[in-house]
Amino acid sequence: MTRPTVTAAGLTLRYHSTVALGGVSFSLGDGVTGLLGPNGAGKTSLLRILATSIVADGGDLRILGVDPHTAAGRLTVRRQLGYLPQNPGFYPTFTAFAFVDYVAILKEMTDRRARHDEVRRVLAAVGLADQRNKKIKNLSGGMRQRVALAAALLGDPGLLVLDEPTVGLDPEQRLRFRELVAGLGEGRTVLLSTHQTEDVTTVCQRVIVLDAGSIRFEGDPVDLASVARGRVWSSPTRAPGALVSWRTGTGAYRNVGHAPPRAQLVEPTLEDGYLLLIDPTRVQGAGAAA
Numbered sequence: 001m002t003r004p005t006v007t008a009a010g011l012t013l014r015y016h017s018t019v020a021l022g023g024v025s026f027s028l029g030d031g032v033t034g035l036l037g038p039n040g041a042g043k044t045s046l047l048r049i050l051a052t053s054i055v056a057d058g059g060d061l062r063i064l065g066v067d068p069h070t071a072a073g074r075l076t077v078r079r080q081l082g083y084l085p086q087n088p089g090f091y092p093t094f095t096a097f098a099f100v101d102y103v104a105i106l107k108e109m110t111d112r113r114a115r116h117d118e119v120r121r122v123l124a125a126v127g128l129a130d131q132r133n134k135k136i137k138n139l140s141g142g143m144r145q146r147v148a149l150a151a152a153l154l155g156d157p158g159l160l161v162l163d164e165p166t167v168g169l170d171p172e173q174r175l176r177f178r179e180l181v182a183g184l185g186e187g188r189t190v191l192l193s194t195h196q197t198e199d200v201t202t203v204c205q206r207v208i209v210l211d212a213g214s215i216r217f218e219g220d221p222v223d224l225a226s227v228a229r230g231r232v233w234s235s236p237t238r239a240p241g242a243l244v245s246w247r248t249g250t251g252a253y254r255n256v257g258h259a260p261p262r263a264q265l266v267e268p269t270l271e272d273g274y275l276l277l278i279d280p281t282r283v284q285g286a287g288a289a290a
């Protein structure tokens, strides 16, 4: 990894009696890191801490060399941060240009000409130069996400935090968005929270798996797939001893867990490794747990 941009040690967060983060430690460097985890894993909570919108209850955090627990530290981080929250608050009657310009004003870009140049630059970077005068309410979901990404790119931030940006996009829009994000890790740290293992396979150089407020894996996506080596097999019927088992398009079952003797082992994917690491009985859509 390049010199870390973010280092976290023992971060904790509670909402009343719910432990959202139970002491997480990790570091992030340049490139795109995927943050994978099931519903309620703590992903949004962690991203909001990095985006300085909430403060952790405990632990140490350094972002771009500063401590965001202090007011001065938070201001420094915010000036170098791009954040795309899960539900960006759009003003539907604004044009794409007016919306991004408004965010730029909030980001203290006071010189009007330089600000407008910057707004045009970020809209072009996300492929919306031609759509800039359209009202947000008339844009597709994928285009809206790109408007939000453009706003996050204002000022060329060193740290970009993206919270489930591909949710709700159709396959073509998702592809387009992935392509964009893949290009953003050059010389900058990007943290991409997602439920989609495919986002990680196609875009990320590193991956963190978070489950029930704890980190289960941090490293190379290829190594996450390797976690399941020797533990994925194919069978004509659902394997009774599998942790997770699902019927594939060929009619055969793909099973993940402790393979029985003489099982027909198959090449593991990142998704298999992920399913092994989290509690698969809580994973929706992965098929019945035996």
Ligand SMILES: Nc1ncnc2c1ncn2[C@@H]1O[C@H](COP(=O)(O)OP(=O)(O)OP(=O)(O)O)[C@@H](O)[C@H]1O
Residues within 6 Å of the ligand: 015, 016, 018, 019, 020, 037, 038, 039, 040, 041, 042, 043, 044, 045, 046
């Ligand atoms: N404002 C809140 N008040 C109380 N509990 C909360 C609050 N926000 C989150 N939680 C709880 O904290 C835990 C972590 O939630 P968080 O939203 O960070 O997870 P997540 O991985 O982003 O989930 P999802 O993928 O569903 O968005 C969950 O148990 C959630 O119910």
